[in-house]
Amino acid sequence: xxxxxxxxxxxxxxxxxxxxxxxxxxxxxxxxxxxxxxxxxxxxxxxxxxxxxxxxxxxxxxxxxxxxxxxxxxxxxxxxxxxxxxxxxxxxxxxxxxxxxxxxxxxxxxxxxxxxxxxxxxxxxxxxxxxxxxxxxxxxxxxxxxxxxxxxxxxxxxxxxxxxxxxxxxxxxxxxxxxxxxxxxxxxxxxxxxxxxxxxxxxxxxxxxxxxxxxxxxxxxxxxxxxxxxxxxxxxxxxxxxxxxxxxxxxxxxxxxxxxxxxxxxxxxxxxxxxxxxxxxxxxxxxxxxxxxxxxxxxxxxxxxxxxxxxxxxxxxxxxxx
Numbered sequence: 122x123x124x125x126x127x128x129x130x131x132x133x134x135x136x137x138x139x140x141x142x143x144x145x146x147x148x149x150x151x152x153x154x155x156x157x158x159x160x161x162x163x164x165x166x167x168x169x170x171x172x173x174x175x176x177x178x179x180x181x182x183x184x185x186x187x188x189x190x191x192x193x194x195x196x197x198x199x200x201x202x203x204x205x206x207x208x209x210x211x212x213x214x215x216x217x218x219x220x221x222x223x224x225x226x227x228x229x230x231x232x233x234x235x236x237x238x239x240x241x242x243x244x245x246x247x248x249x250x251x252x253x254x255x256x257x258x259x260x261x262x263x264x265x266x267x268x269x270x271x272x273x274x275x276x277x278x279x280x281x282x283x284x285x286x287x288x289x290x291x292x293x294x295x296x297x298x299x300x301x302x303x304x305x306x307x308x309x310x311x312x313x314x315x316x317x318x319x320x321x322x323x324x325x326x327x328x329x330x331x332x333x334x335x336x337x338x339x340x341x342x343x344x345x346x347x348x349x350x351x352x353x354x355x356x357x358x359x360x361x362x363x364x365x366x367x368x369x370x371x372x373x374x375x376x377x378x379x380x381x382x383x384x385x386x387x388x389x390x391x392x393x394x395x396x397x398x399x400x401x402x403x404x405x406x407x408x409x410x411x412x413x414x415x416x417x418x419x420x421x422x423x424x425x426x427x428x429x430x431x432x433x434x435x436x437x438x439x440x441x442x443x
Contacts, residue, residue: 149335150328155343156351156359160249163241166356170244178235180268182261184253189244190265191217191236193224201442202231205301206274208266209236210292212283212307212423214344216243216356223280226427230434233274237265239288241365243356250340250361255368262292266299276301276441280433283307283394283422286403290374302383302440304433307392307422309399310372316346316394333363342366348393350423381409383440385433389420411440 161169167187170179176192195202207227209220217224217236224234240247240261252258269277278301281289286308293300321329321342332341340360351359376384384407388400397416404414413436417429 143331152325152328152341152343155345158351158353158357158359159355160358160360161355163246163249166244166249167246169356170246173244178268178272180264182240182264184257184260186240186261187246188240188261188265189217189238190268191220191224191238193221193228193234193236195228195231195233197231198233199231204273204275205232205278205437205441206269206272206276207232207234207278207280207304207437208269209234210262210279210281210285210288211236211239211242212285214357214359216245216358218243218354218356220282222425222427223282223430223433226430227280227434227437230431230437232434232437235265235269237262242358248338248340248362250358250365251338252362252365252368254364258368259291259295262288263295263299266292266296270299278302278304278437278441280304281306281308282425287369287371287374290376291369293376293380297377297380300382302385302437304385304387304436305403306387306417306425306433307389307395309388309395309403311399311402312394313396329363337364338362340365375406376408378408381411384409384412385415385436386412387415387417387429387433389417389422389425389429391420392422394422 170189176194178190178192179187181187209223211217211220216238220236224236227234238245241249241251266277279289279292286305289303289305329341332339340362342361342363344359344361386400386404388395388397404412415432417425419426420429
């Protein structure tokens with residue numbers, strides 16, 4: 122009897138050791154990139170941030186990380202708009218730099234505009250493509266709003282694009298009383314069928330899971346979908362940790378039921394990832410009676426023409442400038 126028990130324990134121990142060794146090998150086995158994109162390191166991002174000469178802000182989070190805010194200032198600041206700021210939350214893989222497309226026309230409309238680089242993105246600090254978890258994600262977003270308010274802007278309108286829509290909903294739950302309004306562009310709870318990030322193979326999934334166990338801060342998940350344009354800009358990021366991509370269940374995100382602030386929902390008529398119908402479903406679920414829906418003409422998911430941004434400025438004017 123004792124021999125059988127010992128044999129069973131030996132077999133189990135052998136299996137555990139075998140699984141451990143296989144997992145360790147998978148976790149450190151190099152992966153072939155489908156995007157062939159090379160991002161900056163954390164150290165390189167820090168150096169670039171310290172050398173950045175354009176208008177910007179840097180603030181330190183409550184856990185000691187430095188986050189970067191790009192800034193677009195109006196040429197002329199009119200009294201009716203001097204207390205209003207627009208804060209942009211960017212999409213997946215991106216950072217605030219490409220949102221010149223928004224910052225320039227919005228600031229030209231008279232509104233001081235900021236663009237946050239999420240932790241681990243762009244010129245912000247932190248492990249690339251990573252976040253410690255959901256609570257820290259919410260805190261970073263909330264602290265960015267509070268920092269902008271500390272600069273003297275009593276009204277902060279958050280503009281979220283793509284993933285930024287989810288970010289905007291998150292921050293509305295974290296600090297609802299600190300928001301004056303929301304602009305939610307190019308986002309929905311459900312994408313077009315057959316379009317989206319390409320699913321990893323079984324072997325790739327095994328490597329991702331192994332990496333999340335043995336080195337959770339390693340960005341083992343590559344963002345890739347057929348037909349996507351891969352920029353060579355090293356401040357973009359196409360690799361993420363499993364804990365980053367799994368920390369939010371986007372389909373469950375909702376604005377607080379008692380939140381009644383102005384909200385503009387916009388979707389491009391040529392968006393390749395989301396349909397106008399799905400954007401309307403998001404719109405219909407928003408609380409309050411101060412919401413509007415905008416179909417942006419000649420607009421794809423990532424390329425939003427100046428005319429669409431000017432429509433956002435017009436909405437800001439009629440909503441906040443009395």
